[in-house]
Amino acid sequence: MKRLLLIVLALAAGCSHPQRTAPEPRDLVWVATVYTGGVQCARTDTYRPPNTVEVLRGVRVPVYGFLREPLPVCEACSCPSYSSRHYVLIARRDADRAARAGYPPRNPPPGALPADYSPPRQPITP
Numbered sequence: 001m002k003r004l005l006l007i008v009l010a011l012a013a014g015c016s017h018p019q020r021t022a023p024e025p026r027d028l029v030w031v032a033t034v035y036t037g038g039v040q041c042a043r044t045d046t047y048r049p050p051n052t053v054e055v056l057r058g059v060r061v062p063v064y065g066f067l068r069e070p071l072p073v074c075e076a077c078s079c080p081s082y083s084s085r086h087y088v089l090i091a092r093r094d095a096d097r098a099a100r101a102g103y104p105p106r107n108p109p110p111g112a113l114p115a116d117y118s119p120p121r122q123p124i125t126p
Contacts, residue, residue: 023092030089
């Protein structure tokens with residue numbers, strides 16, 4: 001019995017779990033969602049949009065880039081105090097999972113990224 005246990009432990013120690021390799025830049029896609037909240041003129045406007053990186057990590061989608069595009073809001077007291085489109089760069093293989101989490105494919109607007117932009121090889125940590 002001891003010998004069998006030692007063999008099982010030795011086999012288990014020798015097994016390695018495959019790790020995801022970093023995607024090539026051509027295998028990355030942008031996805032986006034809009035966050036709107038808060039109320040203009042509120043005495044205590046405490047709206048904070050969700051941490052996009054954490055939201056996607058929660059559904060097992062590593063994030064390789066992030067861009068926030070502020071969107072216009074009206075100035076009336078009933079209007080939101082925050083509105084932005086959150087763009088996230090992810091691996092193409094994770095696009096379906098991101099879409100189910102509310103982040104469909106969408107490219108950033110022209111000129112939003114520097115001409116020499118190069119995505120990082122490792123995921124962003126929140």
